[in-house]
Amino acid sequence: MSLPAPAHSAAAANAAEHTGNVFDEACSSRLALELIASKWTLLILPALQDGPMRNNALLRRTGGISQKVLSQTLRELERNGLVIREVRGTKPLHVEYRLSALGVSLSDALVTLDRWAETHGGALDAARERYDASAQSRR
Amino acid sequence: MSLPAPAHSAAAANAAEHTGNVFDEACSSRLALELIASKWTLLILPALQDGPMRNNALLRRTGGISQKVLSQTLRELERNGLVIREVRGTKPLHVEYRLSALGVSLSDALVTLDRWAETHGGALDAARERYDASAQSRR
DNA sequence: CGGGATCCTTAGCGATACTG
DNA sequence: CAGTATCGCTAAGGATCCCG
Numbered sequence: 001m002s003l004p005a006p007a008h009s010a011a012a013a014n015a016a017e018h019t020g021n022v023f024d025e026a027c028s029s030r031l032a033l034e035l036i037a038s039k040w041t042l043l044i045l046p047a048l049q050d051g052p053m054r055n056n057a058l059l060r061r062t063g064g065i066s067q068k069v070l071s072q073t074l075r076e077l078e079r080n081g082l083v084i085r086e087v088r089g090t091k092p093l094h095v096e097y098r099l100s101a102l103g104v105s106l107s108d109a110l111v112t113l114d115r116w117a118e119t120h121g122g123a124l125d126a127a128r129e130r131y132d133a134s135a136q137s138r139r
Numbered sequence: 140m141s142l143p144a145p146a147h148s149a150a151a152a153n154a155a156e157h158t159g160n161v162f163d164e165a166c167s168s169r170l171a172l173e174l175i176a177s178k179w180t181l182l183i184l185p186a187l188q189d190g191p192m193r194n195n196a197l198l199r200r201t202g203g204i205s206q207k208v209l210s211q212t213l214r215e216l217e218r219n220g221l222v223i224r225e226v227r228g229t230k231p232l233h234v235e236y237r238l239s240a241l242g243v244s245l246s247d248a249l250v251t252l253d254r255w256a257e258t259h260g261g262a263l264d265a266a267r268e269r270y271d272a273s274a275q276s277r278r
Numbered sequence: 279c280g281g282g283a284t285c286c287t288t289a290g291c292g293a294t295a296c297t298g
Numbered sequence: 299c300a301g302t303a304t305c306g307c308t309a310a311g312g313a314t315c316c317c318g
Binding site: 021025029031034036063102105109112116120 | 167173174203248252261269
Binding site for chain 1: 299300301302
């Protein structure tokens, strides 16, 4: 019954309010999970690993995202302390986004996922094709 | 491999789709990423690490999910070759879900994310509180 | 017990236009 | 340049009923 995540180190003892387990809805870890369970978060945070980036750069780098959603995502990431927004020039408005320490630690984990997707994307394609083919014949 | 996503198909896949699926970006890794960028995937796959589970067990374990969405998610995971669905008894219908080899490899990465969420969930809470407070005073 | 079918509500996103 | 505001659509999800 135990999740491979033994998060009961010191948190469970004192907090007492929630279990701290991601499987419980309405606890902080769950909120965190839902925040990072976004395709855009999975792209934006790792993109910032190489250094600060500006709005337009992120917009170009992150294929498929719209300006609106980029803004929303960045604001949410900033709100949760993962990204730091810095205004560096007011003349032709220069804004930079960079990872916080917290953001860096998360980004490391996300990079692993990105790599997994790049490595196994083809395998998923193949599996889908197989599944759909056999589902077709079954119908 | 440079991490932050190759910026190749920006112009190419521009005027392609309008079917409803937001990114028809034909990149398999992107498809893979979108599949796993779901809070339910992030919970279900690690839940299966301990061994096969039945529908009801997953339903109970994964707080907040509905039967409908659970079915959808499991079918999609099966379709992509991450989860194997096995009917073990037809009398009172006994169905088990278990990880494929591919699913195991992904689950490892997901567990890392779950642990991150459990570890840093409180920090995100705090950051949010700070952000909202200062946003309040700025208004 | 597992899960498909239907209906209906909502949240998310794209497109467009505007501002500091 | 870096956003915000508004509108209209659609697709995700909850609720319910039913079937093998």
